[in-house]
Amino acid sequence: MTRFFLKHRGLAMGIATLAMCLCYATDINSAPNSTPNKPTAADTTTAADNAKDAKLEAAADSANLLEAATDTVSSLDAEEITPEESGGFHRVLKQKFVEGGASFMSFVAIALVLGLAFCIERIIYLSLSEIDAKKFMKEIDAKIEAGDIEGAKTQCRETRGPVASICYQGLIRIDTSIEDIERSVAAYGTVQAANLEKGCSWITLFIAMAPSLGFLGTVIGMVMAFEQIQLAGDINPTIVAAGMKVALITTIFGIIVALILQLFYNYILSKVDHLTSQMEESAITLLDSILKYKK
Numbered sequence: 001m002t003r004f005f006l007k008h009r010g011l012a013m014g015i016a017t018l019a020m021c022l023c024y025a026t027d028i029n030s031a032p033n034s035t036p037n038k039p040t041a042a043d044t045t046t047a048a049d050n051a052k053d054a055k056l057e058a059a060a061d062s063a064n065l066l067e068a069a070t071d072t073v074s075s076l077d078a079e080e081i082t083p084e085e086s087g088g089f090h091r092v093l094k095q096k097f098v099e100g101g102a103s104f105m106s107f108v109a110i111a112l113v114l115g116l117a118f119c120i121e122r123i124i125y126l127s128l129s130e131i132d133a134k135k136f137m138k139e140i141d142a143k144i145e146a147g148d149i150e151g152a153k154t155q156c157r158e159t160r161g162p163v164a165s166i167c168y169q170g171l172i173r174i175d176t177s178i179e180d181i182e183r184s185v186a187a188y189g190t191v192q193a194a195n196l197e198k199g200c201s202w203i204t205l206f207i208a209m210a211p212s213l214g215f216l217g218t219v220i221g222m223v224m225a226f227e228q229i230q231l232a233g234d235i236n237p238t239i240v241a242a243g244m245k246v247a248l249i250t251t252i253f254g255i256i257v258a259l260i261l262q263l264f265y266n267y268i269l270s271k272v273d274h275l276t277s278q279m280e281e282s283a284i285t286l287l288d289s290i291l292k293y294k295k
Contacts, residue, residue: 105253108213112257115206118199119264126196126271129161133278137285140167144289149174162192162275163282170286174293181290185283192279196272200265207261214254221247 136159143152149171156168169188173181225244 105217105250108210108217108250108253108257111206111210111213112260115203115210115257115261116264118202118206119261119268122199122203122268123264123271126268126275129196129275130271131159131161131163133163133282136163137167137282141285141289144171144293147293162189162196162279165192166279166283167286170283170290174290178287178291178294182287185286189279189283193272193276196275200268200272203261203265203268207258207265210257210261211251211254214251217250217254218247221245221250 136155139155140152143149143155153168153171156164156171166185166189170181170185173184221244225247
């Protein structure tokens with residue numbers, strides 16, 4: 001019923017206007033037809049005032065009917081159009097995915113899912129590896145200065161992250177020469193830096209694969225268009241447009257996937273750089289503390 005009023009909005013407005021005119025005509029006809037044989041001036045003035053009041057009342061009734069009809073149509077619009085607009089982007093995205101060829105677009109979706117899986121794993125790992133390096137090194141320096149080497153080792157073992165691991169490698173070789181300690185810290189720092197970047201090569205692979213799959217879809221769409229032209233024996237714009245649509249949709253989705261993964265990859269690189277700088281700064285602080293302890 002609601003859809004009927006929406007589709008015949010003009011008809012509803014016409015009915016409201018017709019009702020307005022009928023009310024006006026009824027009010028006019030309801031006035032007495034007979035007049036006194038000899039009307040006085042007062043009677044004429046009263047009759048004119050009554051007719052004017054009747055016209056004003058009919059106009060007011062008509063305005064009320066028109067306003068009621070307008071409110072009804074507006075309420076129908078709010079009830080019908082708003083639910084259809086909700087979730088529109090999801091429906092459009094699903095429709096375009098199917099139009100691009102679900103069998104081929106699945107490869108693009110798999111590249112997105114796997115790439116995001118590696119990105120999330122790296123973000124969680126790097127977030128857990130972050131600590132307050134300056135506060136940690138102040139505590140280690142205080143224990144080394146006080147001669148509590150075992151306490152410093154215990155704190156390094158109980159603290160997560162590459163900074164604590166590097167400090168532990170230096171402390172277990174505190175009885176050796178400073179050159180040996182420096183080489184051990186540098187070598188272990190290289191290992192920790194490699195652990196931070198583990199999995200990033202897979203992310204770059206999916207970043208490169210996504211647009212490549214899109215371009216492959218472009219070529220496949222062009223081939224489909226030419227095959228349809230060959231079968232039809234004529235260049236029909238509809239046939240060409242179908243193949244070109246598949247080509248462009250796959251390219252668009254491939255580029256979008258690459259952009260999403262590139263954003264995550266740059267964020268991961270920024271966290272890796274931050275942790276690497278913390279490791280280098282902490283190694284220098286540790287070597288200075290050990291030198292003071294040996295003197």
